Amino acid sequence: MPPRSPATPEDPLSRERTYHERCRAAVVSMIRTAEQQVRLGADTAASGADAEVLGYRLRSHAKELSELPDGPLFFGALTFAADDPAAGEHSGQHYHLGRMRITPGPAEQPLVVDWRAPVARAFYQAGADDPQGVTVRRRFGWAPGSRGEAADLTGLEDEHLGRGGQLGQVRQARRPNGGLLAAEIERPRAGPMRDIVATIQPEQDVLVRAELSESLCVQGAPGTGKTAVGLHRAAYLLYSEPRRVQRGGMLILGPNRGFLRYISQVLPALGETGVRQSTLDDEISRHQVSREDAVGTAVLKHDIRMAGVLRRALYSRVRPDRARDLVLPDGATRRRLPAEDVERVVREVRAEEVTYGVGRQRVRERLVRAVQREAERRGGPRSGAWLQRVSRARPVAAVLNAVWPVASPEEVLCELLTSADLLAAAAGDALLADEQRALLRPDGSRGRRPGDWSSADLVLLDELEGLINRPAGYGHIVIDEAQDLSPMQCRAIARRSTTGSLTVLGDLAQATVPWAASDWGRLLAHLGKPDATYSPLSEGFRVPGAVAEVANRLLVGLDVDLPPIRSLRSDGEMSVHPVADLTAAAVATAHTALGHAGSVGVITADHQADLIRRALGRAGLRPGSPETPEARLTVVPASKSKGLEYDTVVLVEPAALVRAEPRGLNLLYVAVTRAVSRLHVLHSEALPAAFLGVHGDSAGAS
Numbered sequence: 001m002p003p004r005s006p007a008t009p010e011d012p013l014s015r016e017r018t019y020h021e022r023c024r025a026a027v028v029s030m031i032r033t034a035e036q037q038v039r040l041g042a043d044t045a046a047s048g049a050d051a052e053v054l055g056y057r058l059r060s061h062a063k064e065l066s067e068l069p070d071g072p073l074f075f076g077a078l079t080f081a082a083d084d085p086a087a088g089e090h091s092g093q094h095y096h097l098g099r100m101r102i103t104p105g106p107a108e109q110p111l112v113v114d115w116r117a118p119v120a121r122a123f124y125q126a127g128a129d130d131p132q133g134v135t136v137r138r139r140f141g142w143a144p145g146s147r148g149e150a151a152d153l154t155g156l157e158d159e160h161l162g163r164g165g166q167l168g169q170v171r172q173a174r175r176p177n178g179g180l181l182a183a184e185i186e187r188p189r190a191g192p193m194r195d196i197v198a199t200i201q202p203e204q205d206v207l208v209r210a211e212l213s214e215s216l217c218v219q220g221a222p223g224t225g226k227t228a229v230g231l232h233r234a235a236y237l238l239y240s241e242p243r244r245v246q247r248g249g250m251l252i253l254g255p256n257r258g259f260l261r262y263i264s265q266v267l268p269a270l271g272e273t274g275v276r277q278s279t280l281d282d283e284i285s286r287h288q289v290s291r292e293d294a295v296g297t298a299v300l301k302h303d304i305r306m307a308g309v310l311r312r313a314l315y316s317r318v319r320p321d322r323a324r325d326l327v328l329p330d331g332a333t334r335r336r337l338p339a340e341d342v343e344r345v346v347r348e349v350r351a352e353e354v355t356y357g358v359g360r361q362r363v364r365e366r367l368v369r370a371v372q373r374e375a376e377r378r379g380g381p382r383s384g385a386w387l388q389r390v391s392r393a394r395p396v397a398a399v400l401n402a403v404w405p406v407a408s409p410e411e412v413l414c415e416l417l418t419s420a421d422l423l424a425a426a427a428g429d430a431l432l433a434d435e436q437r438a439l440l441r442p443d444g445s446r447g448r449r450p451g452d453w454s455s456a457d458l459v460l461l462d463e464l465e466g467l468i469n470r471p472a473g474y475g476h477i478v479i480d481e482a483q484d485l486s487p488m489q490c491r492a493i494a495r496r497s498t499t500g501s502l503t504v505l506g507d508l509a510q511a512t513v514p515w516a517a518s519d520w521g522r523l524l525a526h527l528g529k530p531d532a533t534y535s536p537l538s539e540g541f542r543v544p545g546a547v548a549e550v551a552n553r554l555l556v557g558l559d560v561d562l563p564p565i566r567s568l569r570s571d572g573e574m575s576v577h578p579v580a581d582l583t584a585a586a587v588a589t590a591h592t593a594l595g596h597a598g599s600v601g602v603i604t605a606d607h608q609a610d611l612i613r614r615a616l617g618r619a620g621l622r623p624g625s626p627e628t629p630e631a632r633l634t635v636v637p638a639s640k641s642k643g644l645e646y647d648t649v650v651l652v653e654p655a656a657l658v659r660a661e662p663r664g665l666n667l668l669y670v671a672v673t674r675a676v677s678r679l680h681v682l683h684s685e686a687l688p689a690a691f692l693g694v695h696g697d698s699a700g701a702s
């Protein structure tokens, strides 16, 4: 921990500490007031709204307030010029900025403005070339892990924008030259991901504050802050459009549960606790997965052509040709609807292209209405009870079941994957004979037992379910690691965002699954948002220069056309060690790495992870797994490393990662770029050629 700075009462640092104490007292009073209002049954959220937050009802509910994690109450401040028209209504004003608005009373000026308020935009966007009316931007330095004690305020740094952005008063800043921003970027990482509100960069801020109606596609090299941007955009939208977002709901989709654990604390730290964070597999899961498809079969099941195949399979059940006379006893008489009328109704409804479930309902209603018209023509108006009786009558159900039967996704898919004839009919010209054979279950099993579905089957079941009943949609969905989505997975998301918008985050170079995207245009079209704004991020906040160099060598060997990583960091370390005994070397290197501050991730090919974990355990190092982001030492199977970062990465046997899958080089690229401060590579086999910068025909292992 940096030394606490001695401060005199007239010192700005001392004044800021006193101000922080005032803010702390105001928070205590806000909690007390909110609790009182809860007791009175009042809507506490309404009390804090004011012009600054334009339509947003401050989340000052007692529970939310009291559950806010401890921490510094402000991270920055803005002073606007008194004589600059660009300052507008803020002329001559001074604002502190924090994670939430703090006000001593409902009618009083806030002591701290929420970072998402319009006035805070200048904190992120103003620069020497465009001061936006700001004369001084102040950043505060807090002791790492501070719980918000005033004494933890260790430094402040003023940037005089009116004077060409020169750094003015720098008091007790933790780095004398690079300033607080550089210190934050180079800070050793440990534990779950943290918010970046204090240091959001201009190119990131534009994305964070994009309108709700705008769908974004953010492509960026590893560590350019895509995840951070997505999460902060979620928080921003919840603030700026609370009603519209909350009506539909906000969903964050991540690649796996370990990643979700890693990011789980970012939104709560920003005061947003009601956001659903999930994986797509969990979102669409109707069954446990216990069947594994061969790679080729899985690739086919994820192929966009399956959408047409499933649609045809489902609608092959609609059989206007099976229409027959509907004969209905009605008191002393019998009502009769001729088969051709039934057939016409079915054809009409089929042409309306509604969901299968709605279609069946419509056919029923129209048959009943036709019978009603016939009955009324002969005998006058019919009652509601009569209508109900007819609509539930067995002959109606029998005809309906013949022409438009009930369908369940499981039944349709099971029949399709076990009947060569049905599959051939549904496939038409879309699938080759070989492909159809690959789809058919080898054992002819019926697949009705819970254990009979593969992961790709669940995507197909979701597609069928979507054809039968449209799922409820979200107001906004943030999709992380989107480059790994298959076309059919994209459709599952598209179904859930027909009226909402998307933030699509990813990096084509990190695509590791066989069905991964090779360009964003097609993926966005499958997501139903072909017009999403494409926004590249370019500055790398994670990977230091030495590691970026290796990653950029690998990038050349990947089948993508993307710019190299541009690291903002000058520090960092990279070393390569040929070793005879990988396991012993991994233990020794991890042991040394634990001597540094920050987390240590030992990344291995998936099949070697257990071996290394046991060895570390035997050495008394007790490693955690990606599901325990708070662990100091973690063994990470490479396939689970996406989106994570470790201060030191010990990378075990790169060649094994490359061999592990068809896109092994991409996987190696992901693994290498998890390192924040140090990358140690251990290998007993030859290093992959691309790792050494050898590409093309000459690229054998060397």
Ligand SMILES: Nc1ncnc2c1ncn2[C@@H]1O[C@H](COP(=O)(O)OP(=O)(O)OP(=O)(O)O)[C@@H](O)[C@H]1O
Pocket (backbone or CB within 6 Å): 184, 185, 189, 194, 195, 196, 199, 200, 201, 204, 220, 221, 222, 223, 224, 225, 226, 227, 228, 229, 507, 510, 541, 542, 642, 643, 644, 645, 673
């Ligand atoms: N403006 C910023 N200020 C400080 N740190 C930042 C900033 N932007 C990103 N970071 C940090 O950089 C690291 C990488 O960010 P993030 O995980 O969002 O990148 P990413 O582009 O999603 O990476 P990947 O493609 O590897 O998943 C994180 O530690 C994050 O906190």
